Amino acid sequence: MNEEQILEAIRPFTAGIGDDAALWQPSRSHRSAISSDMLVENVDFTRDAMALQDVGWRAMAANVSDLAAMGAKPVLATVALGFPEATTLDEIVELYRGLATYAARCKLVVVGGDLSRAPALTIAIAVVGEVRTSNVKTRAGGRPGDVVAVTGRLGAARAGLELTRHPQLIAGDLREEALQALRRPESRVAEGRFLAASRNVTAMIDCSDGLSTDLGRLATASECGAVVESVPLARSACAVAEARGEKPEVFGLAGGEDFELIVAIRARAFRHVAARYAVRFKRELLRVGVLRAEPGLEWNGVPLEASGWDHFAHGR
Amino acid sequence: MNEEQILEAIRPFTAGIGDDAALWQPSRSHRSAISSDMLVENVDFTRDAMALQDVGWRAMAANVSDLAAMGAKPVLATVALGFPEATTLDEIVELYRGLATYAARCKLVVVGGDLSRAPALTIAIAVVGEVRTSNVKTRAGGRPGDVVAVTGRLGAARAGLELTRHPQLIAGDLREEALQALRRPESRVAEGRFLAASRNVTAMIDCSDGLSTDLGRLATASECGAVVESVPLARSACAVAEARGEKPEVFGLAGGEDFELIVAIRARAFRHVAARYAVRFKRELLRVGVLRAEPGLEWNGVPLEASGWDHFAHGR
Numbered sequence: 001m002n003e004e005q006i007l008e009a010i011r012p013f014t015a016g017i018g019d020d021a022a023l024w025q026p027s028r029s030h031r032s033a034i035s036s037d038m039l040v041e042n043v044d045f046t047r048d049a050m051a052l053q054d055v056g057w058r059a060m061a062a063n064v065s066d067l068a069a070m071g072a073k074p075v076l077a078t079v080a081l082g083f084p085e086a087t088t089l090d091e092i093v094e095l096y097r098g099l100a101t102y103a104a105r106c107k108l109v110v111v112g113g114d115l116s117r118a119p120a121l122t123i124a125i126a127v128v129g130e131v132r133t134s135n136v137k138t139r140a141g142g143r144p145g146d147v148v149a150v151t152g153r154l155g156a157a158r159a160g161l162e163l164t165r166h167p168q169l170i171a172g173d174l175r176e177e178a179l180q181a182l183r184r185p186e187s188r189v190a191e192g193r194f195l196a197a198s199r200n201v202t203a204m205i206d207c208s209d210g211l212s213t214d215l216g217r218l219a220t221a222s223e224c225g226a227v228v229e230s231v232p233l234a235r236s237a238c239a240v241a242e243a244r245g246e247k248p249e250v251f252g253l254a255g256g257e258d259f260e261l262i263v264a265i266r267a268r269a270f271r272h273v274a275a276r277y278a279v280r281f282k283r284e285l286l287r288v289g290v291l292r293a294e295p296g297l298e299w300n301g302v303p304l305e306a307s308g309w310d311h312f313a314h315g316r
Numbered sequence: 317m318n319e320e321q322i323l324e325a326i327r328p329f330t331a332g333i334g335d336d337a338a339l340w341q342p343s344r345s346h347r348s349a350i351s352s353d354m355l356v357e358n359v360d361f362t363r364d365a366m367a368l369q370d371v372g373w374r375a376m377a378a379n380v381s382d383l384a385a386m387g388a389k390p391v392l393a394t395v396a397l398g399f400p401e402a403t404t405l406d407e408i409v410e411l412y413r414g415l416a417t418y419a420a421r422c423k424l425v426v427v428g429g430d431l432s433r434a435p436a437l438t439i440a441i442a443v444v445g446e447v448r449t450s451n452v453k454t455r456a457g458g459r460p461g462d463v464v465a466v467t468g469r470l471g472a473a474r475a476g477l478e479l480t481r482h483p484q485l486i487a488g489d490l491r492e493e494a495l496q497a498l499r500r501p502e503s504r505v506a507e508g509r510f511l512a513a514s515r516n517v518t519a520m521i522d523c524s525d526g527l528s529t530d531l532g533r534l535a536t537a538s539e540c541g542a543v544v545e546s547v548p549l550a551r552s553a554c555a556v557a558e559a560r561g562e563k564p565e566v567f568g569l570a571g572g573e574d575f576e577l578i579v580a581i582r583a584r585a586f587r588h589v590a591a592r593y594a595v596r597f598k599r600e601l602l603r604v605g606v607l608r609a610e611p612g613l614e615w616n617g618v619p620l621e622a623s624g625w626d627h628f629a630h631g632r
Contacts, residue, residue, distance in 0.1 A: 018524060019386065019454045019455055019456075019537075020351055020352055020381075020382035020383070020385040020386055020455075021349040021350055021351035021382050021383055021385070021386045021388065021443075021445065022349065022351070023347045023348065023349050023386070023447070023452060024347065024348050024350075024451075025347055025348075026342035026347075026348050031339045031340065031341055031342075032339065032340050032341075032342050032348065032444075033337040033338065033339050034335055034337055034338055034340075034392070034394055034427065034428070034440055034442070034444060035337035035338070035394070035428060036394035036395070036428055036430055036440065037396060038396035038397070038398050038430055038432045038434070038438065040398055040432050040433060040434045040435075040438075043398075043432055043433040043434065044432060049386050053581060060484070065336075066336035066337050067336070069336040069337070070335065071335055072337065073442055076350070078350055078351070078352035078442050079352070080352045080353060080354035080440050080442075082354050082356055082359075082438060094610030111350065112351060112352055113350055114351070114353050114354055116354045116356050116359055116360060117353070117356065117359040118354070118355075118356045118359065118436065118438060119435040119436045120434065120435045120436075122354065122356075122398060122438055122440075123433060124352065124354050124396050124438075124442075125506050126350070126352055126394050126440075126442030127337075127397075128348075128350065128444070129337065131339070133341075134338060138335045139335055139336075140335075166528070188471045205336060206336060221335075227529060247591075273367045284627070
């Protein structure tokens with residue numbers, strides 16, 4: 001197959017292939033936001049754990065999650081794909097189908113389609129979004145005393161990953177919940193925009209490297225520390241952890257791959273924000289702990305090391 | 317080394333590392349433009365031909381060239397880097413230094429810095445630019461009779477590539493010209509903006525895959541064909557081609573890796589545009605041929621096949 005054939009096959013999933021650059025009209029009174037990410041086979045994903053369509057979905061969701069953490073609405077994404085010689089056209093189409101399916105859920109347009117040979121399947125995505133200037137939230141606005149909360153329960157994607165390695169661990173609905181969280185994760189765009197619009201929300205980050213790592217980043221950027229009081233876990237995470245004989249909290253603290261948001265909220269406003277969140281999303285905004293002046297993270301009275309995913313310190 | 321150490325080392329070359337996404341304020345009355353590109357070691361570049369600083373420079377120039385071809389001004393770039401385990405911190409810093417050096421020349425801010433393990437050094441860049449809505453030029457506006465021109469002489473980068481393989485071919489100034497074109501190429505941002513501002517310029521594309529391939533793309537997008545009358549070549553391209561016993565024109569037609577722009581201009585306005593270009597840039601806008609109604613490319617009275625670089629049809 002040659003480049004033109006591939007571009008023809010992926011055209012249904014993209015807009016704007018066919019010029020050197022893709023154009024869009026940015027909204028007035030908004031800032032633009034951009035984030036980029038590279039996923040590499042056997043480093044960031046394996047094909048025995050996930051179909052290529054799921055790989056595409058998850059890759060797009062991971063990028064969109066970075067926008068959600070800024071309170072931004074997704075606008076468009078560019079995709080550059082590197083693939084080994086043995087890759088078939090069908091495989092490339094499956095991957096793009098997954099990317100495009102998640103993109104369509106977010107009303108995000110996929111533009112461009114750079115292709116390259118590579119020794120391993122490599123997906124580089126850049127997503128552009130927009131956020132009203134007055135609503136911009138970063139990692140850095142938290143203050144001691146702020147309540148820390150997450151937009152949903154943690155650990156299900158990690159449980160899903162365990163299940164791809166040990167399929168017999170659990171069965172039934174919880175098994176489905178975990179595999180769905182791994183293969184078809186949702187990012188929290190609506191939640192991020194809702195929370196970013198509140199003056200009482202002081203900092204946000206997404207939880208994709210695990211609660212301990214990402215809360216650590218938020219706290220450090222905010223020149224604070226944090227005390228973790230509880231780790232809200234998905235039921236599937238508890239079930240898989242129990243079956244493996246592991247502490248369930250580890251699935252949330254060090255698990256990673258969850259696209260929930262971690263949010264710092266002024267203590268006096270937490271109840272109010274949480275109540276509005278529950279009405280709007282029919283789910284709870286879950287209290288995790290508090291920011292404190294003293295640096296470092298603490299859990300159960302002992303210091304908590306960042307134990308999430310670091311590509312370079314650990315192998316997978 | 318761990319992720320934090322690498323981020324610390326590349327921080328001087330970037331802005332905006334430290335949040336999930338980077339923010340900017342788009343200009344009113346402009347459209348935004350985005351283009352992305354992936355470069356893979358031993359596919360798109362080899363380290364025996366180029367130092368890592370040159371690899372970074374060229375990667376950034378290649379991306380900026382896509383903006384230049386739309387008449388856009390570069391604003392920012394995101395870089396995602398994949399690298400093998402054996403890569404040193406110094407190597408990563410050298411690569412970023414090259415990226416940042418070229419970015420600074422274009423007044424382009426490098427934001428973000430996603431890092432991943434990968435089996436081969438992999439550089440994914442997305443560049444964002446801006447173009448006044450009334451100035452947008454694409455590949456598709458050319459009409460039969462339009463003059464086709466290029467912003468500079470072709471083939472020097474290809475000559476440089478030959479020289480890295482056969483260092484004894486030529487010596488002296490022409491050798492330096494060719495190696496410079498390979499390792500420290502310039503993109504044509506100012507030229508692209510100047511030309512895009514003219515109503516008589518009907519279509520533009522950059523020449524990075526070779527004149528025959530890229531002129532073919534412009535002609536096809538414009539629902540035209542084209543006759544190539546002459547291939548303006550760099551002196552170093554002629555010298556190297558002669559030393560290799562090859563037709564010099566092939567270095568321009570099939571060479572690729574040049575970041576000159578190919579431009580279609582209304583025939584009646586060509587002299588005027590070329591004269592203004594010469595005054596502004598102290599270089600000639602070089603006539604290559606004309607667009608015609610009949611599809612396909614012709615050179616010296618015979619059909620010209622697209623013979624530029626296709627990653628998948630050929631090996632390198």
